[in-house]
Amino acid sequence: MRTVWQQLLDRLAAGEVTICADEVPRWDKNQWGEVLGLGLLRETELAGAVVCDQCGEAHWAEVYWVTPGVKACFGCDTEGVIDIELDRLRQWRIDADRVAGLVAGSLDLSSPIEVLLRERLWRIGRRRMGGRYRDIYFGVGAGLPVAEMSAAIRSSIGPGSALLLTVGTDGNPDGIPAGQHRLDLASVSRVEGGRVVIDLDYVEERLAGEAASTRKSSPSIPVPAGTAWRDVSIIVFDGLLQVTVCGKVYEKEFGEIGVDEQSQPVQLLKLFAAARGTLSSERISEAPKGDTPPKTRVRRLRALLQSLIEIDGDPVPNQKKADTYTCAFEIRLVSDDGYPTPAGTTWIDFSFHERADGRLLVSTGEKQRRRGLAIERDDTVRAEVAETTREAVRTYLIDDIVPRPSSGKMPAGGSALLDLLRSGGRIRRAGDDMAILILAQRLREWTGLSQDPLSFSDSTGTWLASFSCSSALAAPK
Ligand SMILES: [Zn+2]
Known part of the structure; x- marks a missing residue:
């Protein structure tokens, strides 16, 4: 037997959100009292029709007001005019916003609730569950496919982890992307001691189980053959x-x-x-x-x-x-940011070269002293007598210089830098080209140099880099 709480969730799921007084006697009195106390039922206007309880036909009959708001009656073909107790006309409407709030409260979520789809989807907060932080949502099916809820979540948080507690969506997991998990609210919650309680142990177990099974199915990062x-x-x-x-x-x-x-x-x-x-x-x-x-x-x-x-x-x-x-492989910490520009360096000292594999070689003409070993023609090894000097060249990914947003698409500033390298440092673009202005700003931050790395020529309508630009991928002249 479903509890009154579960039956109310079923009604919400079916889109039948109005409860008439005539239905109430069928429900457990204590449970009814408890859900009323939760505030999820809003008393609404009195009913305009009732089901006849006199002749045994259970037909619908319109309500007539003898004295408006005080005395009402209805007509029955066999039993005549019947007075109605006003309590029989009371109606309640399930307040889905309040249900979202109650679920949030039961999970100790304190951030403000955000409506993503009116009357259908709410973001109720964020917390750690099943071993990771997840954004938590409450969704009402009532004809809305779960894939649409998923898409709304995706456009709100991207590919992050989400837990979707729903009523009235079937168990079909199609259309739910990896990282999102759906659980049926009615089967993981109950009303107890005047509040909504979520069975956290069960939810944690389900999420941990799903995490384990996704891990099995996608163990690693796919790589093209021949990758080293x-x-x-x-x-x-x-x-x-x-x-x-x-x-x-x-x-x-x-x-x-x-x-x-x-x-x-x-x-x-x-x-x-x-x-x-x-x-x-x-x-x-x-x-x-x-x-x-x-x-x-x-x-x-x-x-x-x-x-x-x-x-x-x-x-x-x-x-x-x-x-x-x-x-x-190349490895670094995310905080490892910026080029170690030596004191006294200006943009003229800098050179940027794009290698065929897409990495960028950056140098400043700074000399690196090293004492090394030299291998002679006869394969004998001797310590070098003199100190050799060589230019310090550092290797970067374009993303190191112009960070890529989480969407994965190369930002305009990054493509502008590649254009510049491949065209030898001179490109035709408008004087207020945003990508160039962003790139210039980023290059100043990255090197710590305050001068402009690029200048615009009004007479030729081109941008000119103050640093040396070259690329193994440059178009042949
Ligand atoms: Zn009747």
């Missing part, structure tokens, strides 16, 4: 990894790839990221504290990386002689 670790770039964020493989960007939360952020492999990965990819064995054994030998720590990290990205070969090879481990 050097084609991979990883940026470590709090809570997730942004992985770029052959130009495609993937975001993987740690929970999604089955690891805890505090676990040893993730801590080690962060350490590599902070060091831009190379660590000594000594450094690996230091942090995080523990007796695990560096070899074992790296082995666990390799296993994690290989399960995440299916590429053959060692992602973290060991340089035995130097006693270091170096990531075979």
Whole structure:
């Protein structure tokens, strides 16, 4: 037997939101009193018709007012004119906004409730459930396909995690994207002690179960055949990894790839990221504290990386002689921002080159001193007597310089930079071209230089870069 609360949710789901006094005696008196106390039923205008309870035919009869608001009656063909008790004419309407509020309260959500689709879909807050933060929604089916609710959620929060508590949508999961989960509100809630209670243990269990099954079905990032670790770039964020493989960007939360952020492999990965990819064995054994030998720590990290990205070969090879481990892919922390511009540098010193693989080489003419080993023609190795100098060249992704928004599409400033490199530093664009102005601003931030990196010539109608531009992908002249 469904409780009064569940029956009211069923009525809401069916779009039959008006309850007449005649229905009330069929319901449990205590439960009725309890739902009235929740405030989810709004008393509305008195009924204009009643079902005859005199002749046994149960026909509808119109209400006539003898004294408006005081005395009413109805007519029955066999029983004549019958007086009506005014209480029989009372009606209540289910207040769906209030139901959304009650569900929010039962989940201890405190942010303001937001209506996404009027009378149909509410964003009721955000909290941690089933191991991650989720945006929580309440949805009323009543003819609205769940796919439409999903689409509204998607356009509101993008591909984030959402829990959708609904009434009146069938169990068909089609049209619900990964990351969104739907549960039937009537089966996970009850009214108890004058309030709505959600069975949190059950909800957590369901979400954890679904997370486990999605993990099985999408274990890793797909890679084209022939991809090598050097084609991979990883940026470590709090809570997730942004992985770029052959130009495609993937975001993987740690929970999604089955690891805890505090676990040893993730801590080690962060350490590599902070060091831009190379660590000594000594450094690996230091942090995080523990007796695990560096070899074992790296082995666990390799296993994690290989399960995440299916590429053959060692992602973290060991340089035995130097006693270091170096990531075979590019890795950095998200906070690792900006170019280390040496003092006294101006835009004229800068050069940007786009490599055939899409990476950008940036240098400032700054000399890097290094004492190295030289290999002679006869393969003998000798320490170099003199110090050699070479220009410091750094490798970046275009996204490092002009960050890509979470939508994944390259921003206008990024394409403007590529245009500029491929056209040797001179492009025809309007003097108020937004992409160029944004790019100029971003380049000033990224290098810390206050001068303008680009200037516009009114006479030729072109933008000219003050730094050197070249590209392996430039169109042949
Ligand atoms: Zn009758």
